Amino acid sequence: MSQVYHLTTPLSNEVVSSLKSGDIVYLSGIIYTARDAAHKRLVDLLDEGKELPFDINGAIIYFVGPTPPKPGDPIGSAGPTTSYRMDSYSPRLIAEGLKGMIGKGKRNKEVIDACQKHKAIYFGATGGAGALLGKKIKSAEIVAYEELGPEAIRKLEVVDFPVTVINDSYGQDLYQMGRAQYEVK
Amino acid sequence: MREIAYEEIVKTVRDIIVYSACNLPKDALDAMKAAYENEKSPVSKEVLKQLLENANIASSESRPLCQDTGLAVFFVKVGADVRVVGGLLKDAINEGTEKGYKEGYLRASTCEPFSRANLKDKVGYNLPAIIHFDIVEGDKIDIEYAAKGGGSENVSRARVFPPAAGKEGVIKFVKECISDAGPNPCPPLTVGVGIGGTFEKAVISSKHALFRNIGSVNEDPEMAELEETIKTELNKLGIGTMGMGGTQTVLAVHIEANPCHIASLPVSVNVQCHSSRHTHIVI
Ligand code: SF4
Numbered sequence A: 001m002s003q004v005y006h007l008t009t010p011l012s013n014e015v016v017s018s019l020k021s022g023d024i025v026y027l028s029g030i031i032y033t034a035r036d037a038a039h040k041r042l043v044d045l046l047d048e049g050k051e052l053p054f055d056i057n058g059a060i061i062y063f064v065g066p067t068p069p070k071p072g073d074p075i076g077s078a079g080p081t082t083s084y085r086m087d088s089y090s091p092r093l094i095a096e097g098l099k100g101m102i103g104k105g106k107r108n109k110e111v112i113d114a115c116q117k118h119k120a121i122y123f124g125a126t127g128g129a130g131a132l133l134g135k136k137i138k139s140a141e142i143v144a145y146e147e148l149g150p151e152a153i154r155k156l157e158v159v160d161f162p163v164t165v166i167n168d169s170y171g172q173d174l175y176q177m178g179r180a181q182y183e184v185k
Numbered sequence B: 001m002r003e004i005a006y007e008e009i010v011k012t013v014r015d016i017i018v019y020s021a022c023n024l025p026k027d028a029l030d031a032m033k034a035a036y037e038n039e040k041s042p043v044s045k046e047v048l049k050q051l052l053e054n055a056n057i058a059s060s061e062s063r064p065l066c067q068d069t070g071l072a073v074f075f076v077k078v079g080a081d082v083r084v085v086g087g088l089l090k091d092a093i094n095e096g097t098e099k100g101y102k103e104g105y106l107r108a109s110t111c112e113p114f115s116r117a118n119l120k121d122k123v124g125y126n127l128p129a130i131i132h133f134d135i136v137e138g139d140k141i142d143i144e145y146a147a148k149g150g151g152s153e154n155v156s157r158a159r160v161f162p163p164a165a166g167k168e169g170v171i172k173f174v175k176e177c178i179s180d181a182g183p184n185p186c187p188p189l190t191v192g193v194g195i196g197g198t199f200e201k202a203v204i205s206s207k208h209a210l211f212r213n214i215g216s217v218n219e220d221p222e223m224a225e226l227e228e229t230i231k232t233e234l235n236k237l238g239i240g241t242m243g244m245g246g247t248q249t250v251l252a253v254h255i256e257a258n259p260c261h262i263a264s265l266p267v268s269v270n271v272q273c274h275s276s277r278h279t280h281i282v283i
Helices: A013-018 A036-047 A090-095 A109-118 A130-135 A146-151 A174-182 B006-022 B026-038 B042-061 B089-103 B163-181 B199-209 B221-235
Strands: A004-008 A024-033 A060-062 A100-103 A121-124 A137-144 A153-167 B002-005 B071-079 B082-085 B130-136 B141-148 B157-161 B189-197 B250-260 B265-272 B278-282
Touching: A036 A090, A036 A146, A090 A109, A109 A121, A109 A153, A130 A137, A130 B042, A153 A174, A153 B042, A174 B042, B002 B006, B006 B082, B006 B089, B006 B141, B006 B278, B026 B042, B026 B250, B071 B089, B089 B130, B157 B163, B157 B199, B163 B189, B163 B221, B163 B265, B189 B199, B189 B221, B199 B250, B199 B265, B221 B250
Parallel strands: A004 A024, A024 A060, A060 A100, A100 A121, B002 B082, B071 B130, B189 B250
Antiparallel strands: A024 A153, A121 A153, A137 A153, B071 B141, B141 B278, B157 B265, B189 B265
């Protein structure tokens, strides 16, 4: 049965191990944003043996390209983008210590396997709930690649940011499990 | 000949863009509420609750419903007895689009196909708009607008079948499309199906079908029945809200059918996510 957790970042292996596909999690603390272009740069840095612009140990990356903030707001609407575009980069970052990813939509086998092997979680946030999710973000600060605009890496402080465990560290996939349960053949 | 000022068109387009980004239209909101009532999966129900709350926050605080504020798509019917003074209608629509996206703090999402460079400085903020014109009787300008997000557009597809494929072929094609898409297009969905015409006519019809109000009944009884059949089939897939598993995968199926060539049966499926931001205005 699906459980509800309130967790604070960074995530430890113990916490990751306790989560199962279908669990609902409210995240608080620091998460980082990155989309395709930023992922490519992060992996290039690793290939060159250079340091990443933030500490990846236990970190969570949110796949998001927000709308511009209105004056006085930290960020605009900020719901997840489709995750498969990050599939070719995520396993490398997971091997480096990344413990969580937040996005929407299916991941490939390599990502699901990496989550199992190195203990990490793929969380789904609600696509199209950008206004609601934007309000859970209390501050946003660019930490790298400002020139990428909405795709720059931002450090976000979140409070009770709602996500669902899609792929857990046991190789389970909520998209398959949920669908199998309600499919009428 | 009736005359409408260029500036009036600019302002009207700007206003509907800003409004649509933050306010889910009534038909979509009602359909989402009904999905929430009918959903059997507790996880999907929870997510639907978030989406209804999101719609509430968006409209009361004027925040965009979704960060993907889409490409601007228009179907425009121009009366034969009306003319725009002070500039071209097409330019007025583009200018209104740029103003709306900029002043509404919406995202500029148009880019070059390969370099992926954003076009906001080169062509204009979220320009060009996608505009389909038609000429009709009368002295009015009828504008249908939708903000079309990328996630649901990415899973859309079209194919020309041999005539023998028939209704069965159409049902199978739509089902495969939605099944393969799974969680990616942000269900619950509206599915636009263009049938007949030529290849491009089917595609444009499937897009236009998404502008119809959810819950409205097709005027052609045969198509109305086919819409219900396809909807029932799609809801058997079990995809649910955001792919979490559930009974409410599709809010509606809208078909637009056209006469076609004796040799072919073109079919197009255009998918609309739950954030169905569309509006209709007559000037
Ligand atoms: S598919 Fe629709 S709801 Fe989902 S992210 Fe794109 S525009 Fe938003």
